[in-house]
Amino acid sequence: MTESSPVPAEGRCGWCGTDPLYVAYHDEEWGVPEYDARALWEKLVLDGFQAGLAWITILRKREGLRDAFDGFDPVKVAAYGEADIERLLGDARIIRSRAKINAAINGARLWLEIQETARRGEGPDFSEWLWSFVGGAPIQNQWTEFRHAPTQTPESEAMARALKKRGFNFCGPVIVYAFMQAVGMVNDHQTTCARHRQVQAL
Template identity: 80%
Template structure:
């Protein structure tokens, strides 16, 4: 990672944030389980800074059994109490319950033959939207696509998935390329999308 690279201003200089920006943010993700994990983590972010989630992500992965929906869907009160006592995670009963409920919905979709990834990607026509924001220009915090996805997720039974959280999710998993056009990652992420 060279200091001469031009990056999106939002990542600042925290090494963890810079690595996330340089390696993950905006990279198109199609794996259904990985998308669900990211949606859960974005839900845990509600009311917090993303850097808080990044700092706790490995502990959360460990505490939540690798974000395996099969395991999490079977969590009971003992698991909830265990999680509430685990300082490595965001200890919110509502968010923990949301993750459990989301795992059950994810499994229900899978068992009904629905591909969670294809379903989510359908909200952007199956391919990343290539935005051309100048880094100094404000990006939207929600869009009609994120509003539609949020509404559909809530209808399915997911929680902590309002249109602002969903737009942050869409940016993170590469459904939209919101790297500033001056950022070295913008053309790289565009190339990953094949456009």
């Protein structure tokens, strides 16, 4: 979330439509640079759950997902066993996919490994690692229309390969680019949208 001026509807990126939940996400979250390692992992998990679905579906289930996954605390999620998986598969508030649930648990364990390696001074933490794919600072794009933005880029392809090599799942280059857009690694608000300028100034 960030303080911002109200976004006039006629200038807002066209992809968010008029659904109040989608509009609030666009106006307050999408494209805002996120550097917190845990928050980045949560967003990557949510984007993985989106695979094959519309993002609005995830937004509608986000609070349920957060509650079901213990606030996306990686330490707690990494310790999940079969009983937790069965609990999650029976929870109608979330996307009940065993593969996606397993991917989230596996991702929590990998996140902890990366953070421990960083703590020992033997590599970057999760945030530093992911931000390195854009040189550590947001890429400021200049699309006059949201449909001009690509669905994947060399940076998202490189990040996806690296994530998969580490063992992460549901992180192909298209999912990863959506993640990069959401967490502000790229500013893909169309230039006619007030948020383009506001996000660029952050």
